[in-house]
Amino acid sequence: MNSEVKNTRNTRKFIVSPSPHFKAPFSVRKVMFVVTIALLPALGGAIYFFGLRSLWLVLIAVATAIGAEFLMNLAFKRPLDSCLDGSAIITGMLLAYNLPPTAPLWMAAVGSAFAIIIVKAMFGGLGHNFMNPALAGRAFLMASWPGKMTSGWILREGLGTTSGINVDAFSGATPLGVVQKIKGIGDVAVAEALNSPETLKALFFGRVGGVLGETSVLLLLIPAVILIVMRVIDWRIPAAYIGTVFLGALLAWVFKGTPVTPWFHLMSGGLMLGALFMATDYSTTPVTPAGQWIFGIGCGILTILIRLWGGYPEGVSYSILLMNVATPLIDKYTRPKILGQRKKRKERK
């Protein structure tokens, strides 16, 4: 057929693009901006509990993250401005939140650079990192300078002891550190002190030793609930994670496997920071609803296992990292049922 068109009358042209021609006003930058804001209360808490030095650690980590992202964009010929999309800021903040208050400033820079360069940029940048960059950075620092990463717990003067209890033998320990030390010994007095309402209150408000961002349940929980209500983060992973840890801790408490109550387990250590802000990282967690449940439950089980029987007092970051690498597999086997699908799909290959 002759496809030449004659006799048309219009010269006015329009933009042609595939459907849909409608886009929710919701962008990566907005998501990152909102999450950054949600992380700020914990920063305020860190400055209050541990002093102004916390701010420097965070600023250095963030600046290094942005700088590293910029350099990697340059090297890999990616759009340069993507270093300002907010994801690097969040990685820097979370990395710093995982440092003890006395960590040297250069450690914040090294950890942050490792997170961005090795874990994120090398694997393809935004959305392609296979592990949570901040947690991988923390793991790198733990492996390289374990002494500096697991000591130096301090509180600003006048706030009490880092362990949350007044037992001299445990000065300079975190609450979970104390639990680790009395494991198997059965020190009833110490256990009682740990389970006292005062200790739980200290844990809830954050007046205990720990890494910068993890100590205050309150300052993490409120912004996270707002993010969940805004649908920025999904509720499934935090619910599954925290719920599993609670159930595991409850079983352990009933069967005398742990000296502290489930409430203590929920509020101590990095569980809240991890479950609310690290296990909800988009890129390294499953996209399917069923997968998100499995991810959260898996994190919870691993955390409890490490806390009860592991060599470390705390297991949140390794649990999340382990589940991160299981994510592609989880996604593959938890695809939703396609409308009209008759039998359960048989997966080949």
Added chain:
Amino acid sequence: MITFRGGIHPPEFKHLAENKAIEVMPPPRQVVIPCSQHIGAPAKPVVAVGDEVKVGTLLAEATGMISAPVHSSVAGKVKAIEPWPHPVLPTPVKSIIIEAAGKDELDCAIKPRSEAEIARLSAGKIREIVRDAGIVGLGGAAFPTSVKITPPRGVKIDTLIINGAECEPFLTADDRLMREKPEGIIQGAKILAKVLGLDTAYIAIEHNKPEAIKVMTEAAAKVWPQAEILTIKTKYPQGAEKQLISAILKRDVPRGGLPFMVGVVVQNTGTAYAACEAVTQRKPLYERVVTVTGPAINVPKNLLVRIGTLSTDVAEHCGGLKPNATKFISGGPMMGIAQSTLDVPVIKGTSGMLFLNDKKSLFKIAEEVNCLRCGKCVGVCPMGLVPCEIARMGEYEKLEQAERWGILDCIECGSCAFVCPSGRRLVQWIKYGKTLVFAERSRKKEKK
């Protein structure tokens, strides 16, 4: 409230046109009527250049089983039969160009049938009438209606659903038709039900159209009390066939299958009305209601437009475009097709003409960045797919894997792309992947 799994709540923008009564647009001086306005084989012209035609005169006849004839929408003379830009098909399509002249006269075959005559019509005869009137699905897909109401041998249809969901934002044509011609639609539903051997039908309307629900309920009580008006939840894509069936009947159309496989026929309200007119008035489908709307048209309207009217004439009739118009969409904003020019004619499947600007970020083409794997697309997909993954498989032409992950099940509703924070062109890559899968299939067939 009745609904399906997944879906989104985009801003509706129905207020622009929902209170504008349907206005009859005067016949234009020239119409361009494509021979292909439906899914299936193009119609074959039966007129020649220079022939005199009247409103409703047959211009081109159906060829083959899945096809539909086209009729003249003005009285005048055939000026040319030549390729013309088409709003849906990518290349110009053989079209019959008619210059209007003299009185706007109806073809002598168009005269009402008496009640007694209508009552005597057999199912087969009604199918023939619907086919000869050139009626196709007016919701947008334009599948020949006569084929849809002819289930394969051995298949029992137990439910007829008249689809008045109109879930696309901006569009109000079905809403207005339901408010203004409720008896006709219900009469049409009754006729279609009779063809299928049913004595009842569901008429499903989203709850954002309370006026239409009220008027239709009253009309049903008068015309055909067996019809049941169902209020369904306002959610996109509620009007998609499979989603509608799943919402109302909790039946899932099998993958790759059609509604008749679960005993259901779905027809759009406009189609039901056209069927009513074809049976009671002997009127072929030569005009339809089109919503002309959007922030970049001066006077949004619901217009009864003759098929073949050029978009440029329609736009002029609506006060012209605003200078900042950037996009012209045939259909709604979610599934409509972007047009490059105003030269395209209104065809049977044109439910709306949408004119957008880029003042609101809602209408802008989003900046595209890497997939974050946030999973929002998975949550909204009404088909239960993983759009972020199958779009990537399409993009990288991993066709076998894409097929296993259900790329062909995608209904291209655009919910995923709407919510994607990364601005990924999910629908584009899925469509691309589908095209490749189909091309591969036909290549394999040829080899055999």
